[in-house]
Amino acid sequence: MSDIQTFIFNKAGLEGIKKFPLGRDWPVVYILENENEVYIGETTSLHNRSRQHYENEDRIRLNRLHVIVDEEYNKSATLDLESQLIQYFSTEGTLRLQNGNKGLVNHNYFDKERYRAKLETIWEKLQKLALVKRDLKDIENSELFKYSPYKALTEDQMAVAEELYAVVRTGQASAHIINGGPGTGKTILATYLVKLLQEDENTKNLIVGLVISMTSLRESIKDAFSCVSGLSRNMVIGPSEVGNRKYDLLIVDEAHRLRQRRNLTNYRSHDAMNARLGLGQNGTELDWVLKCSKQQILFYDEKQSIRPTDVHATQFKDLKATHHFLTSQHRVRGGEKYITFINDIFEGEKALDAQFNNFDFQIYDDVGQMVDDIKIKNNKFSLCRVVAGFAWPWVSRGDSSATDIDINGFKMRWNSTTTNWVNSTNAINEVGCIHTIQGYDLNYVGVIVGPELAYDAKNKKLTIDENKYEDRNGWRGITDSAELERYIINIYKTLMTRGIRGCYVYFVDKETEQFFKSRIEKNEDNQKTLTQILKPSTFATTRVPIVGSAPCGNPILSEENIEEYIDVDARKLKPGYLYFILRAEGDSMNLAGINNGDLVLCRQQLKADTGDRVIALLGNNVTIKMYDKKDGRRILLPKSTNKAHVPITPEEGDSVQGVVQEILKLSSK
Numbered sequence: 001m002s003d004i005q006t007f008i009f010n011k012a013g014l015e016g017i018k019k020f021p022l023g024r025d026w027p028v029v030y031i032l033e034n035e036n037e038v039y040i041g042e043t044t045s046l047h048n049r050s051r052q053h054y055e056n057e058d059r060i061r062l063n064r065l066h067v068i069v070d071e072e073y074n075k076s077a078t079l080d081l082e083s084q085l086i087q088y089f090s091t092e093g094t095l096r097l098q099n100g101n102k103g104l105v106n107h108n109y110f111d112k113e114r115y116r117a118k119l120e121t122i123w124e125k126l127q128k129l130a131l132v133k134r135d136l137k138d139i140e141n142s143e144l145f146k147y148s149p150y151k152a153l154t155e156d157q158m159a160v161a162e163e164l165y166a167v168v169r170t171g172q173a174s175a176h177i178i179n180g181g182p183g184t185g186k187t188i189l190a191t192y193l194v195k196l197l198q199e200d201e202n203t204k205n206l207i208v209g210l211v212i213s214m215t216s217l218r219e220s221i222k223d224a225f226s227c228v229s230g231l232s233r234n235m236v237i238g239p240s241e242v243g244n245r246k247y248d249l250l251i252v253d254e255a256h257r258l259r260q261r262r263n264l265t266n267y268r269s270h271d272a273m274n275a276r277l278g279l280g281q282n283g284t285e286l287d288w289v290l291k292c293s294k295q296q297i298l299f300y301d302e303k304q305s306i307r308p309t310d311v312h313a314t315q316f317k318d319l320k321a322t323h324h325f326l327t328s329q330h331r332v333r334g335g336e337k338y339i340t341f342i343n344d345i346f347e348g349e350k351a352l353d354a355q356f357n358n359f360d361f362q363i364y365d366d367v368g369q370m371v372d373d374i375k376i377k378n379n380k381f382s383l384c385r386v387v388a389g390f391a392w393p394w395v396s397r398g399d400s401s402a403t404d405i406d407i408n409g410f411k412m413r414w415n416s417t418t419t420n421w422v423n424s425t426n427a428i429n430e431v432g433c434i435h436t437i438q439g440y441d442l443n444y445v446g447v448i449v450g451p452e453l454a455y456d457a458k459n460k461k462l463t464i465d466e467n468k469y470e471d472r473n474g475w476r477g478i479t480d481s482a483e484l485e486r487y488i489i490n491i492y493k494t495l496m497t498r499g500i501r502g503c504y505v506y507f508v509d510k511e512t513e514q515f516f517k518s519r520i521e522k523n524e525d526n527q528k529t530l531t532q533i534l535k536p537s538t539f540a541t542t543r544v545p546i547v548g549s550a551p552c553g554n555p556i557l558s559e560e561n562i563e564e565y566i567d568v569d570a571r572k573l574k575p576g577y578l579y580f581i582l583r584a585e586g587d588s589m590n591l592a593g594i595n596n597g598d599l600v601l602c603r604q605q606l607k608a609d610t611g612d613r614v615i616a617l618l619g620n621n622v623t624i625k626m627y628d629k630k631d632g633r634r635i636l637l638p639k640s641t642n643k644a645h646v647p648i649t650p651e652e653g654d655s656v657q658g659v660v661q662e663i664l665k666l667s668s669k
Contacts, residue, residue, distance in 0.1 A: 001610050001629055002070040002118050004125050009065045014054065018047045022069045027078040029085065032062040033131060038095035042082040044075065058098055066129065068122060072610065076109035083152045084119055088139055090150035092132050096229065097150070101195045104152040114611040117592070117626070117639075141382045143220040143423060146441055149195035149228060151188045154328040161193060163324060168249060168295060169202045175296045175321035177255075181339055182497035183331030186299040187439065190253045191221065193297065197249070198230045206248040210236050211289065213257035216420040217439040239285040242292045243273055250293035254439055255300040258285040258311045263473045286311045296321075303343070306434055306491045308483070309473060331441050331500055334359030342496050345519050346462065346489050354520040358593075360444070360502030363517060367448060367506045368410045374446040374504060378428050380641060384444035385422060386412070387432040387495050389488065390471035391450025391508070405431060405448070407508060433471075434491045437498055445499035449492060451508045455515040462515070464488055541567035544601070546581045548622075568601065572662060578604040580658070582615065582624070589613065589624055592639035599664040600624065606656055613660035618650065624660065 005020065007013040009032060017023045023046045030046060032039040032053060039059060043049040046067060053059035068081070083104045090097050119136070126132045139145050153161060160178060167174055180186045194210050197203040212218035218236055225231040239258060242250065252258065261282055264270055274283040277291050289296055298321070302313045329335045334356035341352055354361055364370040371386055378384035388405065395402045396413045403411040412431045415421040421436040431448065452468040455461075464485045496503050507513035543565040566581070573579055584598045592613055594600060600615075608614045608627040616623050616636055625636035625648065638645035 002068060002122050002125075004122070004129065005067045005069060006129070007065045007067070009050070009054070009063050011054075013065065014047070014050055017050050017065070017067075020046070020067070022067070023047045026069075027073045027075050029068040029078050029081045031066040031068070031085070031126075031131065032059060033064055033066070033095055034062045036096060037062060037098055038089060038131070039098040040082060040085050040089060041099075042078040066126075066131070070118065072115075074109075076107070076112075077115040080107075080109070080112065080115065081119065081122075084116070087145070087148065087150050087152060088123075088136065089132070091142060091144040091148045091224070091227065092134050092139055093144075093227065094130075094132050094134075098229070099150070100199045101150045101192060102199070104150065105158050106152045106154050114609075117611050137382070141443075143420075144224045144227060147187060147191055147221045147224040149191040149224075149231070151185075151192060153189070153192065154185065154330070156326055156328050157185055157189050157192075160324045160326065161189060161196065164193060164297060165196065165200075165203075167322075168197065168206070169200075171248070171294070173294050175290070175319055176298065176324060177316060177319065177321045178297065178299045178324045178326060179301070180299065180326030181301055181303065182494065183329050183339065183441075184326040185328065185330040186301070186326065187221075187253050188330065189326070190251050190297075190299055191224070193251060194225075194235065195228065195231060207245070208235065208249045208251065209242070209247050209293075211239060211242060211250055211252040212236060213239055213254055213259075213285075214435075214439055216418065216422075216436065217254075219420060239288060240269065240273065242285070242288045243277055245292075247293040249295045249297065250289050251297045251299075252289055253299050254304070255286070255298040255316070256302060256305045256310055257438070258289070259309045260284040260311045260315075263307070263309045265473070284311045284315065286315055303490055304438065304494050306438070306487050306494060307471070307473060308487065332359060332497060333501055334361070339497060342493055345516060346493060352520050358501075360504075362502075362504050363513065364504055364506045365513075367407045370446050370448075370504050370506045371410075371412070374444055375428060377444040377502070381443040381501065383422070383442050384446075385427055385432055385437070385442050386430075386446040386448065387434070387437050387498070388448035389450040389452060389469075389491055389495070390433055391452045391468050393470050407448075407506075434494060438494055440498065441500055442498045443500050444502045444504065445495065446504045447492070447495045447506070449505060449507045449509075449512065452488060453492065453507075453512055454509050455511040457511060462489070462512070542570045542573055542579075544568045544573075544579045544581055546583065546599070548582065568664075572601065574603065574661075579661075580604065581664070582622070584624060587642050588638040588640045588645040589626070590640055590642075592626060593663055594624060594660070600660055601662040601664055602658040603661045604658045608656045608659055614656050615658040615660065616650065616654060617657050618648070618654045622657070623648070627656070 007016050022028060025044060027044050028046050029042045039062060041049065050065060086099050086104060089095065123136055164176060178186060190210060194208055197206060197208055212221055218238060222233040222236045225236055226233050261270055271281060273288060274281060277288060279287055279291065300316060305313065329339065332338050338356050338359055341354065345352055374384050374386050392405045394414050395404050404414045405412040415430050415432045415436050416426060417424050418436055421427055421432055422440045450468065452465050454463050454465050456463040464481065466484060469488065507516065545562045545565050547562055580602050582600045582602060584594050584596060584600050586596055602615050610628055612627045613624060614627045616625060626639050628635050628637050634650050636648040636650060
């Protein structure tokens with residue numbers, strides 16, 4: 001079990017650390033602080049590392065050292081915990097972080113989820129020590145956390161970062177395009193690079209600007225930078241500020257939002273900048289970036305270009321730029337499979353599989369029910385919003401008492417603010433448009449597909465009704481209907497990839513709804529048997545019994561409990577163990593990934609380790625809980641959003657019957 005030991009950080013304290021049983025030759029994570037600043041690290045030799053810090057001019061200002069120890073820690077676990085704590089402390093706000101951001105990398109290791117579950121307990125202890133105040137959930141939902149430059153990178157992000165750093169430090173003129181779809185961490189990498197370059201000795205004197213086109217997103221990142229040592233708000237600029245000085249490097253996030261001279265609200269200022277920079281009348285914001293910087297890094301996704309004002313894709317293709325690619329999915333829990341699904345459902349021909357592990361995708365027949373369900377999810381997770389295509393006039397912009405959207409008598413209004421609407425007070429009761437949501441992450445998104453997207457049954461294809469598209473700047477000047485169709489489809493692709501945990505969809509046009517439903521692969525109207533869902537088609541299988549529900553009131557492995565056998569991929573089963581499947585009931589373990597109705601694949605064993613999700617036999621009742629120890633005694637902990645569930649102390653005769661190995665999710669549809 002994880003514990004925290006505290007030492008005074010002085011010469012006498014160093015002697016105490018030397019005598020500490022885990023102070024030498026054991027992986028630990030440590031926190032140095034002085035009530036104002038904090039430094040977080042990990043080591044396998046705490047005493048030697050502490051001595052090194054004591055000779056550092058920044059660390060010597062710190063006066064307390066807190067050591068997080070656990071007899072189960074290994075090097076991978078402590079590296080991961082160090083990375084997590086740096087990310088959370090960087091935006092929590094109680095203490096100012098001294099750490100740099102170089103080297104924070106996400107990597108997998110054995111039993112990673114079990115070790116990560118320990119963070120919740122550690123965080124509560126840090127709160128008791130007054131090192132932090134805010135809860136983890138509150139931090140995770142904050143914009144400061146999402147756009148912090150202290151995010152751990154994936155392997156592909158780190159590889160791109162290293163390539164870019166090697167080129168930037170040479171000072172040679174160059175352009176780079178970072179290609180990445182929704183949720184691949186483009187903004188994460190952009191903010192990381194700014195911090196990295198500002199703290200590195202070879203690049204810290206470069207004049208670097210981070211260009212953000214969207215006003216609300218720009219303000220969020222400005223706020224994040226204002227909390228980070230070495231960064232400042234004025235490093236984050238809009239495209240119109242690019243011409244104010246010469247830059248060594250401009251990093252452009254969401255470069256597909258850079259504008260050309262088309263459908264602008266203010267031609268005069270655009271023309272003035274072109275004249276100031278010696279460009280022709282047709283100069284674009286991309287031209288401004290190229291003109292005002294020696295090096296450029298452009299984060300770009302052609303499929304997120306959603307208006308004719310955006311710089312055309314051909315200008316990016318014509319650049320003599322080095323291309324880099326991001327593929328790992330950061331946002332959507334449905335992973336790359338879900339992103340491919342969204343792209344294919346609009347553009348492909350084949351039938352599609354809409355079964356996603358850990359991601360909730362549903363098509364609704366009733367818009368009111370979808371909105372209600374999004375509000376329920378918002379109460380549970382926060383940051384759940386309803387968005388829509390721009391198919392209704394913005395009446396409330398001139399009359400705050402009016403409603404904009406009326407679907408079969410269910411009335412809603414557009415977003416009342418365009419600045420950081422996602423986090424505004426009344427956002428859950430409003431509908432956001434594409435211009436308020438692009439670039440933001442949500443936990444759940446409810447998407448209303450407007451009547452401007454229709455289905456042509458005769459030609460068997462999606463089509464666009466221009467008369468029902470209300471974004472004037474989105475269609476003015478377009479003479480090619482295929483161009484408008486591309487923009488509108490890109491809008492819906494963007495809206496449907498905002499949700500981390502799930503996406504709910506309602507179609508105004510019922511023929512379009514039926515088309516989408518027909519594209520999703522079904523078997524007997526989606527009424528698949530358990531065997532059909534779980535049985536792999538090309539690998540060896542083993543029959544595993546379902547032995548009732550948990551809790552079920554009967555001995556767990558009684559023969560009469562067996563409901564049926566299902567085929568499970570044999571690769572999931574470890575040799576030498578017996579397996580059984582329970583059907584979970586209730587919400588006592590929903591924070592540990594076990595929800596009501598889940599099929600839980602269990603490995604029979606009578607011993608468990610701290611942090612295991614165990615199947616325990618309490619008298620004649622079975623329960624699934626987290627296994628832990630307190631004051632030397634066994635304890636079974638719920639992991640739930642429902643505070644009615646309390647820890648259980650097993651009595652004599654109670655026993656562990658097995659350990660949860662995997663959740664075999666069934667579709668809720």
